[in-house]
Structure formats: structure tokens, C-alpha cells
Amino acid sequence: MKKKKLVVIGGDAAGMSAASKVRREQPDFEIIVFEKSEYTSYSACGIPYFISGKVENLEELIVRSPEKFIEKYNIKAKTLHEVLEVDTDNNKVLVHNYNDKTQFWESYDALLIATGGKAFCPEVKNHTADGIFGIQTLNSGKKVDAFITKHQPKKAVIVGGGYIGLEMAEALILKGIEVTIIDRAKEVMATLDPDMGKKVHEVLVELGVTIFNSESLSYFEEKEGKVTAVVTDKKTIKADMVILGMGTAPNTSFLAKSKIKLSDRKAIKVNRYQQTNVKNVWAAGDCAETKNLVSNKPFYIALGTVANKTGLVAGTNIAGGTLKFPGVVATAVCKICVYEIARTGLLESECVAFKIDFVSTIIKSKTRAHYYPEAKDIFVKLIAEKGTGKLLGGQIIGEEDAAKRIDVLATALTSKLTLQNIIDLDLSYAPPVSPVWDPVQTAARKLINRI
Incomplete structure (x- = not known):
């Protein structure tokens, strides 16, 4: 009898939670995971603490390596493999192998999409200049750390005052770098009401951060390929490096040719079992929509807690169970120096x-x-x-x-x-x-x- 094959797109929290659960429940499944980066099962939330020096080695953020997954769980985790397209009519995915620069089609009996989110980066003038970073993967954390070590920047501008922006502000302050935050909102932390955001603003100023609210990014200035300034609709701010903290969008653009339904925010629409509208296709984590239990409305949120939980639900159901994910109340916390x-x-x-x-x-x-x-x-x-x-x-x-x-x-x-x-x-x-x-x-x- 032919083994059932599960293909997982994305090898971090949701994807590996699901794959591990399927393996525990279904020892005979063939499980293949395609991960674009060189790491699997890591804590992206720990990146600012690695950059600040509180976490000494990047490897400490890795829960399990690809070698551990094949050795202990018989899960083939293929890193540096990016899925470019999903053919839901013929149950197969198009994969690009960055190791040998080849492409191939992989068939599946069951498919889990767990591609997470991607840092939003507007395609403004000079947005590809050296020294501009989104913080999303361990590779991005490595690049920021290497840039700071090599160039010893004095001034950093953070575009966006959300969780990533504020956590990176702390990391850069601890590195002795002068930090400026620009945000188009009335106050930092748009996930708070403005009256509470104002208190966060006061805390940041107390810590030495310069903040410009109600300003939008226009473009970047560069010299010899390296960023030198951030230009807003109101001023020009000198910068030796830039961190993009403008939010996270679902990483779903590769699904354009599939029949998988997306929300207005381009998150994958799923039911309470993490099933999509296409048979034998599930989705979990930061690429998928969920439900807000307070408003009782569809909701999108990118959090590690939600990714792990929805991954477990998807894995349980792929393995033949009937587990529901109830939804979220959108709980989140961050720490900026001594403030929670x-x-x-x-x-x-x-x-x-x-x-x-x-x-x-x-x-x-x-x-x-x-x-x-x-x-x-x-x-x-x-x-x-x-x-x-x-x-x-x-x-x-x-x-x-x-x-x-x-x-x-x-x-x-x-x-x-x-x-x-x-x-x-x-x-x-x-x-x-x-x-x-x-x-x-x-x-x-x-x-x-x-x-």
C-alpha cells in the first residue's frame, strides 16, 4: 500500500508543530518540509535579543535542526527550498532548490501551508540600499548583527513603532546606537489606544529615543549603495542603518495560481479545523486568518503563540483527528528595557x-x-x-x-x-x-x- 505523503511549506513554528504531531500519530506517513531559509524550528521572537547581545549565540534560538528532524522524527526537512507555486488541481507544488539552482514538482496527498508572514517593505526609492533591514528570519538577524559589527553605526532610524520596532529600539540602545523612530500613526504602538500609546512614547523618550509621529516614509537616500538618510513627508533624518518595523503581511503571494481563498489582507481563509476551501489543504500560523473571540469576526494576527497552536490543530486533523482552534483574544506583550x-x-x-x-x-x-x-x-x-x-x-x-x-x-x-x-x-x-x-x-x- 502506497504511503500517504504530507508536504509542509514552511519549517518554523506552525509547520514543524504540525509535522511533529502528524509523525506522532501516523508513523507511516511520508513527511517532507520545504523551508526557504537555512534554519528550521527557530524563535524569530528572540532575534532582537540576539542583536542586543542578551542571547550570545544565534544557535540558541534554534529548537531543532533539520538533522534532528530526520534523525529523531523521520521528517525530511529540506532547507533552502522555496515553493514558488501550488497546483491545487493536480496536487503538486513547484519547488526551487537554492543549493543547486534547480526546480522540480513535488506531489502531495495532504498539503500544509505554513509560510508565516513577511516584513512589509514599501518599494520606495533606494529601498534595496545596504543597511536597510526587515526583521523576520534568523538570516535577517545575522545580517543586522554582522552589519553592526562591521560598520559600527552611530545613528539608526526605525520605520514603524510596533512590536518589532520597539524591541529593536531596545536592542540598538543597548548597542550604544542613537535611535530615532518615525511612525505615520498619531502615537507609537497602534495596537494600543492613543492615550496608552502616549505613555509608551513618554517611556521611549525617557530612554533616549527620538520619535516623530504622524510622518510617512517617502524614500531613502544612499551613497555608494549604502543608506545615508530616511526622507519622510516632513523632514530628512540621517541614518547609518534602518530597521523596517512597519508590520507583517501574510506570505501568500505564491498562491496566486491556486484555488485557495484569501482574505482582504491576503491571509489564507480557514475553518476551525485549519482547513482551506480546497480538499486536503490546510494552513496555519502567520499566513492564515483566525477569529477574534471578542468581536466574533475574522481576524489576522501574527504571533508565535498562535502559530504553534494552529500548527498543532492542523497536524492533529491531517493525522485523522478532529481538533478545533477556537480563536484568539489578541493578547500580546513586549518589553522595552525595564518597561512591559x-x-x-x-x-x-x-x-x-x-x-x-x-x-x-x-x-x-x-x-x-x-x-x-x-x-x-x-x-x-x-x-x-x-x-x-x-x-x-x-x-x-x-x-x-x-x-x-x-x-x-x-x-x-x-x-x-x-x-x-x-x-x-x-x-x-x-x-x-x-x-x-x-x-x-x-x-x-x-x-x-x-x-
């Missing part, structure tokens, strides 16, 4: 777009009992539905434990709790770790008065 910045649920702008009648509040509290040494300030914003008091979203900024507390709110959103439910939660208390009223409960108490 966290968010979950909907923003005020999203509530307006979905025509949800809401109220919100921001409170300033302490991370520990006020009398306990080294208690830090923490800011908590809650958004709730007017009338019902159902929690809709939360944002937290603080020097410690913002991440811990955002998980409480993420759990509350997933369980559809109200402000009163949050007030009633039996949260832990001891002077070294929390005030007697935890800051999220203090915020809930203040907001419930407006319901």
Missing part, C-alpha cells in the same frame, strides 16, 4: 467600528503594596460594554508584572467575564507581589461605576 507593554481584546477604535457601546478608564496603581520597597507604577486601561459590563479589552504598561496581569484579562475575555466577575476573582495577595486590591481589580471597580 501588554494588551488584549479590542481597542476603542475597534469598538466604534463594530458599533459596540462602550466605556473605558485608565488607572495608575502600584505593582506591590505601597509601603513595600521598590513598588513600581503601573497603568491599567479597561474597556467594557456599556449596560452589561462585559469586558472588551485591556492594556497595561508598567515596570514589572504587566505581562502577568494581562493574562488575567485574557482569561477574563476568553471566559466572557464582566467587570463584577473580575472584581470577584480570588487573586493572590502579598505585599511583595501585589496591593490588596490588584490593579486590574482597581480598574474594574472604577469602571463599573460608569456602567
Whole structure:
């Protein structure tokens, strides 16, 4: 009897989670993974920490090598192999082998697309100049590190004030590089409401970062092939290097000739089992659409947590199981030097777009009992539905434990709790770790008065 063949496009979080799950459940499957880069199963989220020097070796970010996958799991992980086209009519993919520069067609019985996202780079003048970097793969991290070592840049401009932009700002500050951020939004961190983004802005300025908001990239200046300045619609900023932190787009352009349906944002449309509209084709990770559990609407988000979970769901179902992925509440956190910045649920702008009648509040509290040494300030914003008091979203900024507390709110959103439910939660208390009223409960108490 012919072995069933699974082809996986993409060898990182979602792809290798799925492939490993299929192997555990189906020992007889033939599993082939095509990965464009030279690495498999790595932590892209760790790249800024490698560049900063907090992680000494790039290899520490690699969970399993291609050699380990074939040796331990009998999964053929072929690196430096890029899939250029998917023929869904004939169940095959066109592969380019960068090792010998050949192309070939590979057939499949089941196909998983896990190509992730790609750093957005507008094709403005001189966008290919040396010294301009998107941060997406380990190779990009290696290139940035090598560039800094070789050229010793003094001034860096980061285009975009999102997670990557802010984490790279920290990395470059720790390298002794002067950092400027430009962002077309009113405030940095567009995943926060502007009033909380303003607090992040203040934190960055305190750390020595120069920020120009409400400015759009026009083009780059270069000399002898190397970037020398970033030109916005308002000014010219000298730069020895540039980091693109303008967001992530689904890496799906190679599907143009297939019959696989995409969303307006070009993410692959899937059902709760991670199946596409084409039989025997699944998708998972940053290339696929998901569902927002708060708005109950289709949603796109690029996060390692979601990639691993959707990869596990896809792998379970490819192997013959029936596992569903429920969706997300869009929880994310980043750390900028000593500050933690966290968010979950909907923003005020999203509530307006979905025509949800809401109220919100921001409170300033302490991370520990006020009398306990080294208690830090923490800011908590809650958004709730007017009338019902159902929690809709939360944002937290603080020097410690913002991440811990955002998980409480993420759990509350997933369980559809109200402000009163949050007030009633039996949260832990001891002077070294929390005030007697935890800051999220203090915020809930203040907001419930407006319901």
C-alpha cells in the first residue's frame, strides 16, 4: 500500500508543530518540509535579543535542526527550498532548490501551508540600499548583527513603532546606537489606544529615543549603495542603518495560481479545523486568518503563540483527528528595557467600528503594596460594554508584572467575564507581589461605576 505523503511549506513554528504531531500519530506517513531559509524550528521572537547581545549565540534560538528532524522524527526537512507555486488541481507544488539552482514538482496527498508572514517593505526609492533591514528570519538577524559589527553605526532610524520596532529600539540602545523612530500613526504602538500609546512614547523618550509621529516614509537616500538618510513627508533624518518595523503581511503571494481563498489582507481563509476551501489543504500560523473571540469576526494576527497552536490543530486533523482552534483574544506583550507593554481584546477604535457601546478608564496603581520597597507604577486601561459590563479589552504598561496581569484579562475575555466577575476573582495577595486590591481589580471597580 502506497504511503500517504504530507508536504509542509514552511519549517518554523506552525509547520514543524504540525509535522511533529502528524509523525506522532501516523508513523507511516511520508513527511517532507520545504523551508526557504537555512534554519528550521527557530524563535524569530528572540532575534532582537540576539542583536542586543542578551542571547550570545544565534544557535540558541534554534529548537531543532533539520538533522534532528530526520534523525529523531523521520521528517525530511529540506532547507533552502522555496515553493514558488501550488497546483491545487493536480496536487503538486513547484519547488526551487537554492543549493543547486534547480526546480522540480513535488506531489502531495495532504498539503500544509505554513509560510508565516513577511516584513512589509514599501518599494520606495533606494529601498534595496545596504543597511536597510526587515526583521523576520534568523538570516535577517545575522545580517543586522554582522552589519553592526562591521560598520559600527552611530545613528539608526526605525520605520514603524510596533512590536518589532520597539524591541529593536531596545536592542540598538543597548548597542550604544542613537535611535530615532518615525511612525505615520498619531502615537507609537497602534495596537494600543492613543492615550496608552502616549505613555509608551513618554517611556521611549525617557530612554533616549527620538520619535516623530504622524510622518510617512517617502524614500531613502544612499551613497555608494549604502543608506545615508530616511526622507519622510516632513523632514530628512540621517541614518547609518534602518530597521523596517512597519508590520507583517501574510506570505501568500505564491498562491496566486491556486484555488485557495484569501482574505482582504491576503491571509489564507480557514475553518476551525485549519482547513482551506480546497480538499486536503490546510494552513496555519502567520499566513492564515483566525477569529477574534471578542468581536466574533475574522481576524489576522501574527504571533508565535498562535502559530504553534494552529500548527498543532492542523497536524492533529491531517493525522485523522478532529481538533478545533477556537480563536484568539489578541493578547500580546513586549518589553522595552525595564518597561512591559501588554494588551488584549479590542481597542476603542475597534469598538466604534463594530458599533459596540462602550466605556473605558485608565488607572495608575502600584505593582506591590505601597509601603513595600521598590513598588513600581503601573497603568491599567479597561474597556467594557456599556449596560452589561462585559469586558472588551485591556492594556497595561508598567515596570514589572504587566505581562502577568494581562493574562488575567485574557482569561477574563476568553471566559466572557464582566467587570463584577473580575472584581470577584480570588487573586493572590502579598505585599511583595501585589496591593490588596490588584490593579486590574482597581480598574474594574472604577469602571463599573460608569456602567
